[in-house]
Amino acid sequence: MEKVRIQKIIADSGRCSRRKAEELIAAGLVTVNGRPCSLGDKADPMNDLIRVEGEEIAAERAEKRYIMLNKPRGYVTSMADEMGRKIASDLLTDVHERVYPVGRLDRNSEGLLIFTNDGEFANDIMHPSRHVSKTYRVTIDGMVNEGQLSQLMSGVELDDGVKTLPCTVEVLSEAPDRTVLRFVIKEGRNRQIRRMCSAVGLEVGRLRRTAVGGVKLGMLKPGEYRDLTKEELRSLRAAVGKTQNKRRK
Numbered sequence: 001m002e003k004v005r006i007q008k009i010i011a012d013s014g015r016c017s018r019r020k021a022e023e024l025i026a027a028g029l030v031t032v033n034g035r036p037c038s039l040g041d042k043a044d045p046m047n048d049l050i051r052v053e054g055e056e057i058a059a060e061r062a063e064k065r066y067i068m069l070n071k072p073r074g075y076v077t078s079m080a081d082e083m084g085r086k087i088a089s090d091l092l093t094d095v096h097e098r099v100y101p102v103g104r105l106d107r108n109s110e111g112l113l114i115f116t117n118d119g120e121f122a123n124d125i126m127h128p129s130r131h132v133s134k135t136y137r138v139t140i141d142g143m144v145n146e147g148q149l150s151q152l153m154s155g156v157e158l159d160d161g162v163k164t165l166p167c168t169v170e171v172l173s174e175a176p177d178r179t180v181l182r183f184v185i186k187e188g189r190n191r192q193i194r195r196m197c198s199a200v201g202l203e204v205g206r207l208r209r210t211a212v213g214g215v216k217l218g219m220l221k222p223g224e225y226r227d228l229t230k231e232e233l234r235s236l237r238a239a240v241g242k243t244q245n246k247r248r249k
Contacts, residue, residue, distance in 0.1 A: 003042035006030060009050060011119020013057040014064075014098050018123040021052075029053045065097045066233055067115040068215065072222040077104040077113065088113060091223055102126060102212075103134075106191050111136070111209035112217040114228070124240040125212070131186040132239050135211035136193055137172070140179045141203045144171070148200045156199040158189070164196055178205065213239035 010021035010030070021030070028036050031051045032043045043050060050057050071077070075088040079100060088101065092115065099115040102122045116122050125132055149171070155164045168184040183193055194204050210217045214235035215228065228236075 003044050006032065006037050006041050006043050006050065007039075008120070009043060009045045010052060010057060011123070012045075014117030014119070015052055015055075015057050016100055017102075017119045017126070019126065020100075021119065024052055063097060064118045064121075065095065065099055065116060066118065066121070066228040067092065067095065067099060067225050068217070068220065068228055068232075069113045069115060069225040070217060070220040070222050071105050071110055071113040073108055073110045076107050077101050089115065092225055095225075103188055104190075105209060106194075109207040109209065110222065111207075112212055112215070113209070114212060114215075115225075121236075125236060126188065127240075128187060130240045132213050132236075133184050133186050133211075134188065134209060136183040136185075137208045137210050138181045138183055138193060138197070138204055139206040140181060140197065141205045142177065142179070143174065144179045144181065144202060148202060151200045152183075152196055156196050158192075158195045158199060162189070164189070164192065212236070 007018050007021035007025060010016065010024075011018040015021070016024070022039060024030050025037060025039050025041075029052065030037050032041065033049050037043070069088060069091060071088045071091075075086045075091070077088050079087070079089055081087055085107065088105075089099070092099065095115075097117050099117045100122070102114040102116060102125050105111065105113055114125070124130060149169055152169045153167060155166050157163045165185070165187050167186065168182075170182045172180040172182055174180070185192065189195070193207060197204050215232045220226065
């Protein structure tokens with residue numbers, strides 16, 4: 001069988017995303033036939049023994065699952081937590097495939113979180129060059145002035161010196177003690193919206209992701225999950241410029 005890049009074999013097995021596989025390879029945690037491999041190495045998925053962190057991966061492709069979860073506040077997105085905090089993936093009680101989150105929502109944020117075991121799909125959605133839109137409903141403590149809105153929309157410098165891309169910010173409602181905004185951003189930096197708001201002197205009281213690309217959270221209740229529909233998958237693939245035709249390989 002033709003040899004394939006090792007990170008692709010790992011992603012196809014459902015073990016993790018391709019990007020995560022690359023990190024594991026770089027950290028020396030992936031072996032082929034007992035020897036550590038390097039980025040760029042290839043292997044025969046049917047005849048070579050590949051282990052990730054000591055665990056043998058299956059050569060056959062896992063059945064692909066694409067799931068949306070309405071993550072409640074208080075849950076972390078990581079697959080394990082050394083501090084013993086609640087983990088979002090534990091809410092997927094009837095999902096037997098090994099799925100992992102596409103992107104992150106911090107512990108105090110809530111809303112739409114996609115899980116999959118399709119590494120290539122996850123990488124496409126998360127990759128910065130794809131600019132897949134993400135929509136958030138953000139409650140700000142207090143009032144927001146026009147100057148702050150203008151700064152947010154044109155891009156602000158974060159605490160690490162990086163300037164955010166221009167985005168859309170719309171006022172949904174306002175009162176003396178709170179303002180509700182809708183953010184649409186096309187990048188996914190760590191705690192980005194909270195840091196953007198902090199940079200212009202605003203404090204976030206509540207943050208909920210309501211959509212990724214054309215996939216909307218809808219009426220899904222906190223803690224509930226469901227498989228994405230074929231139409232939703234087509235929408236996400238269209239957002240990254242890919243279609244089902246790529247399966248011709």
